[in-house]
Amino acid sequence: MFNKNTVAAGVAAFASVALAAGCAVADGNKADDVDITAMSAEELAEHLIFETGSWRDQEMQEGGGWRDRMTQDEIQKACSFDSTRNDLDGEVAGRVVALAREQYQAPEGDIELGDWRKGAELADSGYGYRIGHNVDDHGTREAGGNCYNCHVMDSSVSVQGTIGPNLENYGAQRGDSQEIRQYVHQVISNPHQYFPCTQMPRFQGLLTEEQISHIMAYLLDPESPVNNR
Amino acid sequence: MFKKALLALPVAMAVGVAGTAAQAEWQDPNDVLQKLLEAQPDSKYLHQSEMNIMMMPDNPALYLLDDGEELFYKERGPNNASLESCDFGKGEGVLEGAYVELPRYFEDTGKVMDFEMRLVHCMKEIQGFTSDDSAVSQRHGSGSDIMRLTTYIAHQSSGYAWNPPLDHPKEQAMRDAGEVLFFRRGGAMDFNCAACHGDSGKQIRASVLPEMRNSQEWTKAVSWPAHRAGQDNVRSQNHRIRGCIWQMRHAGILPDTPVNTALISYWNDAARGEPAILPDLKR
Numbered sequence: 001m002f003n004k005n006t007v008a009a010g011v012a013a014f015a016s017v018a019l020a021a022g023c024a025v026a027d028g029n030k031a032d033d034v035d036i037t038a039m040s041a042e043e044l045a046e047h048l049i050f051e052t053g054s055w056r057d058q059e060m061q062e063g064g065g066w067r068d069r070m071t072q073d074e075i076q077k078a079c080s081f082d083s084t085r086n087d088l089d090g091e092v093a094g095r096v097v098a099l100a101r102e103q104y105q106a107p108e109g110d111i112e113l114g115d116w117r118k119g120a121e122l123a124d125s126g127y128g129y130r131i132g133h134n135v136d137d138h139g140t141r142e143a144g145g146n147c148y149n150c151h152v153m154d155s156s157v158s159v160q161g162t163i164g165p166n167l168e169n170y171g172a173q174r175g176d177s178q179e180i181r182q183y184v185h186q187v188i189s190n191p192h193q194y195f196p197c198t199q200m201p202r203f204q205g206l207l208t209e210e211q212i213s214h215i216m217a218y219l220l221d222p223e224s225p226v227n228n229r
Numbered sequence: 230m231f232k233k234a235l236l237a238l239p240v241a242m243a244v245g246v247a248g249t250a251a252q253a254e255w256q257d258p259n260d261v262l263q264k265l266l267e268a269q270p271d272s273k274y275l276h277q278s279e280m281n282i283m284m285m286p287d288n289p290a291l292y293l294l295d296d297g298e299e300l301f302y303k304e305r306g307p308n309n310a311s312l313e314s315c316d317f318g319k320g321e322g323v324l325e326g327a328y329v330e331l332p333r334y335f336e337d338t339g340k341v342m343d344f345e346m347r348l349v350h351c352m353k354e355i356q357g358f359t360s361d362d363s364a365v366s367q368r369h370g371s372g373s374d375i376m377r378l379t380t381y382i383a384h385q386s387s388g389y390a391w392n393p394p395l396d397h398p399k400e401q402a403m404r405d406a407g408e409v410l411f412f413r414r415g416g417a418m419d420f421n422c423a424a425c426h427g428d429s430g431k432q433i434r435a436s437v438l439p440e441m442r443n444s445q446e447w448t449k450a451v452s453w454p455a456h457r458a459g460q461d462n463v464r465s466q467n468h469r470i471r472g473c474i475w476q477m478r479h480a481g482i483l484p485d486t487p488v489n490t491a492l493i494s495y496w497n498d499a500a501r502g503e504p505a506i507l508p509d510l511k512r
Contacts, residue, residue: 070416
């Protein structure tokens, strides 16, 4: 607890320093000292992100600073194509699946389900990892799964998102075998293993294994309201 | 008048197939919205809030217009000057149609500037405000000078088609970088803008999302300033960007920075040819 408060205070201090620093950059109002027309669009985008003082100097919840948060990993790079005009390239898809399998850490032994009630709360929580003008403090409130933003899971609770597939009766239709649990754990942890360049986040690392086990219970436990729709 | 009609004709022909006649002359924001609704009867995004559509003639954003006009013409700041000599790209003090032709390259600063960046530039250079003055530092909320001025100035372009210039190489470069940024996956949760705006009729929770490739949904999407009913405040394009990037779990974006400008360059280009709703009313 002491540790977390220290981090929170640090974040707050960072934020106020960043505000002052940000204004100084804005005040400078200097013309670009580089020729932006000599760059490709991709180069200019990276230049704008990393070299123009566009971000607050804050410590991210996962550690590191804005530069770490904004630096792309290989999967993010591979998936940054115009999905409204181009289909996913087969070679890229294969590479992304391989990268995702490499990143994924399988649990040891059998996978146990957690508490579906806790899973329901996590699925409904959009808290966590937001930074900038309003910082999510993981020291006072745990990060959630954001599931309801994109998936209908229990339409009796609230209006839910449609960016991802409807998951009502997910477990009722598939059962609750170890194979199914392994698959669901893989998809929640790193969905690119099955759906390369999906819009869904990789939750391994964002949520704890315990939190993931609760969300899995919400999806798979026969008692869960998700499976009694 | 005759000249305006001539100008309007080719524009209307160009987008006529889509059903809304974008004009090179002012239209009431509610009239613009009604035409878009008629043109796209099946758009879940455009039709999502019957309440907001009904409220449009009494849009609370309209109450900012008088204050904004007063602020624009009043002699203010350490230099005791009005904003009448501010050039938003169509000449000093020319506001009609200026908002929909931003961002653009400005000779005097040597860079591409979006609307808010330009307004702040003028308040500092002409009126002498500094970043510490609340007139400049307070960017958000209906009570801020910036939002009152933004609403008044943008309103002078209502009904004009979005038409950000791309003649200068820097304008084209910023627009193209904005496109890359729009599709750039990143942050703690791997999101890009297209995660929410690349498909038609999708929802985040209860909010129906605008699709970037549907220019008639997109003109409403980028038509800020707008009164946000859920926040009971008038908001700007820059406020929308800050909110999206916050939800996307990228880093915290700062005002007056070129990442904003590049994104807005791409946004406004994607709405090109469609009439702007200024001010709009959103959920």
